[in-house]
Amino acid sequence: MSFRTHLESVVNQVDGSLACSVMGFDGIAVDTHQNEEAIELDLNGAWIEYANLLSQLRQAAEVLKTGEVQEVSINSERVLTLMRLVSPEYFLVLALRADGNYGKGRYVLRLTAPRIRAEL
Amino acid sequence: MSFRTHLESVVNQVDGSLACSVMGFDGIAVDTHQNEEAIELDLNGAWIEYANLLSQLRQAAEVLKTGEVQEVSINSERVLTLMRLVSPEYFLVLALRADGNYGKGRYVLRLTAPRIRAEL
Numbered sequence A, B: 001m002s003f004r005t006h007l008e009s010v011v012n013q014v015d016g017s018l019a020c021s022v023m024g025f026d027g028i029a030v031d032t033h034q035n036e037e038a039i040e041l042d043l044n045g046a047w048i049e050y051a052n053l054l055s056q057l058r059q060a061a062e063v064l065k066t067g068e069v070q071e072v073s074i075n076s077e078r079v080l081t082l083m084r085l086v087s088p089e090y091f092l093v094l095a096l097r098a099d100g101n102y103g104k105g106r107y108v109l110r111l112t113a114p115r116i117r118a119e120l
Helices: A003-013 A036-040 A043-061 A102-119 B003-013 B036-041 B043-061 B102-119
Strands: A017-024 A029-034 A069-076 A079-085 A090-097 B017-024 B029-034 B069-076 B079-085 B090-097
Touching: A003 A017, A003 A029, A003 A090, A003 A102, A017 A036, A017 A043, A029 A043, A043 A069, A043 A079, A043 A090, A043 B043, A069 A102, A079 A102, A090 A102, B003 B017, B003 B029, B003 B090, B003 B102, B017 B036, B017 B043, B029 B043, B036 B043, B036 B090, B043 B069, B043 B079, B043 B090, B069 B102, B079 B102, B090 B102
Parallel strands: none
Antiparallel strands: A017 A029, A017 A090, A069 A079, A069 B069, A079 A090, B017 B029, B017 B090, B069 B079, B079 B090
16 A cells, blocks of 8 residues: 555545645655645645644653654644654644544544554 | 633533643743643643744744634643634643543633633
8 A cells, every 4th residue: 555545545534634645854745645625725835834843843842741742733714734743754744624524634643644654 | 700710610621631821922821720740740841842833833824825823732642732822922721631531622722712812
């Protein structure tokens, strides 16, 4: 199973999905599955910013007592963004419309992260 | 009703709550309600880091097409942290144990933010 198949499967399972991607902490997407709505929203611009913040967070987390950061979510007026750590270099990101199924999104990312990790 | 009363009410309503606070984007808490478990985890250290990231995010969001950031969540091994924008200067933050009621936490923060805003 390729990355793309996993990403398509996430988008198909979660209502309101716009796009799902495997990204490096350098902000470069390894692979992406997105629909037309996602292209209009220029999600890539947002994700590059988020990757930068996420890598800062991981550094901050090293000195915190709350344990390693595993999941981050950034929700704006039009788009909900869920990110989940896959490995020390990569994370999964899923963008949903504001009315998308957020709980299902979290659940499906949690299941998918170890499958992606196994193929890295 | 004081800030403290609202914060206590959030902690009482959400199972697994550790602490709830009104914070400025400068990382300084205006008011906090926390239990003993929260003190051990040194949540303040985490929150100051998160406030810094949140203020960067808001600046980034200005150039994005996804709309203003309203809610951010940072989930680590031991603690789930939900943050919700109250005003351009302040946000609400709720920390939960990893097995806390995350969905209820999001819901209660959404209801509480406008009540806090009305008293700022």
